Amino acid sequence: MKKVEQRLLRYVKINTKSDDASESIPSTKIQFDLANLLVDELKSLGITDAHVDENCYVMGTLKGNVDNAPKIGLIAHLDTSPDMPGENVKPQIVENYDGEDIVLNKDKNIVMKVSDFSYLKDFKGKTLITTDGTTLLGADDKAGIAEIMSVIEYFINHPEEKHGDIKIAFTPDEEIGRGADKFDVEKFGADFAYTLDGSFLGEIEYENFNAASATVVVKGVNIHPGSAKHKMKNSVLIAMELQSLLPTFERPEFTEGYEGFTMLDEIHGDIEKTTLGYIIRDHDMAKFTQKKEFLQTACEFINKKYGEDTAVVEIKDSYYNMKEKILPVMHVVDSVVAAMEKIGVKPNIKAIRGGTDGARLSFMGLPTPNIFTGGFNYHGRYEAIVVEDMYKAVETVIEVIKSYAK
Numbered sequence: 001m002k003k004v005e006q007r008l009l010r011y012v013k014i015n016t017k018s019d020d021a022s023e024s025i026p027s028t029k030i031q032f033d034l035a036n037l038l039v040d041e042l043k044s045l046g047i048t049d050a051h052v053d054e055n056c057y058v059m060g061t062l063k064g065n066v067d068n069a070p071k072i073g074l075i076a077h078l079d080t081s082p083d084m085p086g087e088n089v090k091p092q093i094v095e096n097y098d099g100e101d102i103v104l105n106k107d108k109n110i111v112m113k114v115s116d117f118s119y120l121k122d123f124k125g126k127t128l129i130t131t132d133g134t135t136l137l138g139a140d141d142k143a144g145i146a147e148i149m150s151v152i153e154y155f156i157n158h159p160e161e162k163h164g165d166i167k168i169a170f171t172p173d174e175e176i177g178r179g180a181d182k183f184d185v186e187k188f189g190a191d192f193a194y195t196l197d198g199s200f201l202g203e204i205e206y207e208n209f210n211a212a213s214a215t216v217v218v219k220g221v222n223i224h225p226g227s228a229k230h231k232m233k234n235s236v237l238i239a240m241e242l243q244s245l246l247p248t249f250e251r252p253e254f255t256e257g258y259e260g261f262t263m264l265d266e267i268h269g270d271i272e273k274t275t276l277g278y279i280i281r282d283h284d285m286a287k288f289t290q291k292k293e294f295l296q297t298a299c300e301f302i303n304k305k306y307g308e309d310t311a312v313v314e315i316k317d318s319y320y321n322m323k324e325k326i327l328p329v330m331h332v333v334d335s336v337v338a339a340m341e342k343i344g345v346k347p348n349i350k351a352i353r354g355g356t357d358g359a360r361l362s363f364m365g366l367p368t369p370n371i372f373t374g375g376f377n378y379h380g381r382y383e384a385i386v387v388e389d390m391y392k393a394v395e396t397v398i399e400v401i402k403s404y405a406k
Contacts, residue, residue, distance in 0.1 A: 002150070002153065004149075006144055008385070011146060012091055012137055012142050013089055014034045014037065015030050015033075015087040015088035016028070016031045016033070016080050017080050018080070018081075018172070019082055019176070020082055020176040020177075025054065025182055026061070026079070026173055031079055034078050034145075035052040035058050035170065035172075038170055041149065042149075044209055046156055047061065047152065050168075050190060055172065055182040056078065056171075057169065057184075059187070059390040060167075061165055061166065062155060062168070065162060065163060066162045069164025069165075069405045071166075072165070072192065072193065073168075073192065073194070073395065074148045074169070075170070075171065075193055075196070075368065076141045076144030076147075076181050076197060077173075077174035077175070078172050080142075080175065083134060083380070084136040085135045085136070086135060086136055089135045089137065090131070090134075091132075091137060092104070092129070092130045097125065097127070098124065099120065099124035100113070101113045108133060110134075112382045113353055114378075117382065118375075119376070126387065128385065130383075130384055131381055133380065135230070135381070136378075138383075139373065139374075139375035139383060139384070140383065141196070141197045144196030145170055146194060146390070147373060147390060147393045147394050150394045151394055152395070154398055160181070161344055162406070163401045164404060165189075166401060167188055169183070171183060174357050177184050179360075179362050180364065185398055189318060194332075194368060194371050194397070195213060195357055195371070196370075199371060199376050199378070200389075201345060201374060201386070201392055203371055206326040206332075206333050207323045208323075208351065208352040208359045209353065209354060210281070212279070212292060212316060212318055213278065213280070214279075214280060214314065214316075215314050216239075216242065216274070216275070217376070218235040219273055220232075221233040222271040233306060233307075235273055236269055242302050242311060243276070247262075251263060256403075260287055261281055262278055262281075262291050264278050265278060280315070281353075283321055285321070295315055298311075299312070311389070319329050319359045320361050321359070322363070332369055333349070336371060337349070338403065339399035345392050373385070374389030374392070
């Protein structure tokens with residue numbers, strides 16, 4: 001049986017960076033490189049129906065050996081974040097970690113410091129896999145893929161273990177919010193599913209942000225500055241004024257836990273026209289709605305002050321809190337809690353300050369909470385994973401599947 005970390009080390013060397021500027025699905029063809037490898041690996045394990053479709057969705061089924069057990073889906077994503085290079089990843093293994101600063105790259109003086117990441121001390125004595133400081137690692141979410149493959153291999157190698165059908169899916173473009181765009185829930189055929197896309201040991205997540213994006217176009221009037229008095233409207237300055245109307249302490253840098261935010265994500269323009277891009281997040285639907293309305297009200301104020309259609313806002317909802325879809329089937333969370341307790345892991349139920357494919361899939365009829373992988377510091381040069389916690393993720397999923405086959 002392949003070790004789960006060996007799988008991860010193999011997968012992270014394949015560049016699967018997604019591209020939010022692309023309109024195709026998948027957003028990058030390189031995601032097929034890993035997808036095709038996984039299809040071959042699944043087939044070598046005996047998953048005869050393993051395949052990848054034209055949109056880079058890998059699916060397959062390990063048939064169950066008992067009747068009347070639910071069909072359980074296991075899902076992870078192929079792509080890595082576009083925020084950091086994903087090519088030429090050089091993972092480093094830190095055995096028997098001493099709890100001190102980790103030198104990722106001596107030549108470039110890149111160090112992962114305990115003073116910056118205090119939880120590193122919790123991993124003393126364990127084995128870590130880190131980057132060399134020049135790329136991300138890709139544990140998000142190739143660790144989830146490796147763990148799912150190890151779960152499948154376990155049940156194939158232990159035919160005496162009872163289980164229902166296990167549905168497998170590896171998806172493209174999760175990092176740019178499109179992982180569920182072409183996901184065929186009916187074809188997948190699971191009764192419920194789990195994404196393995198979480199972080200620290202013991203985390204279970206079934207709440208996420210309600211999310212929206214907003215674009216505000218501010219129109220100005222340009223005229224020669226020498227004769228601009230009472231005529232020029234500088235859209236850049238008006239955009240700055242609009243931003244100043246929004247609550248300062250409802251920005252990401254001042255919020256945590258269940259506190260939502262409105263974030264100015266990008267701004268570009270000139271005197272004639274300035275465009276602002278916002279993201280709006282809140283776990284609570286009422287507060288989420290209030291934040292959207294506040295931005296609209298701020299634009300209305302600008303229009304009253306500077307003229308009609310000076311600030312034109314377009315708001316689009318992206319995804320919603322899956323909690324309302326999970327609560328009616330809370331056994332999908334309770335079974336994970338019980339599995340963790342059985343193997344000696346302390347469950348940590350927490351809300352995601354973000355979103356997952358599972359949120360959208362839950363609203364598409366497939367309840368899908370999220371389970372830890374053991375990784376942390378995603379999307380950057382300090383990304384790393386605890387090998388021992390990867391094994392605990394595998395054990396957790398095995399116990400969950402077994403619990404439904406009794």
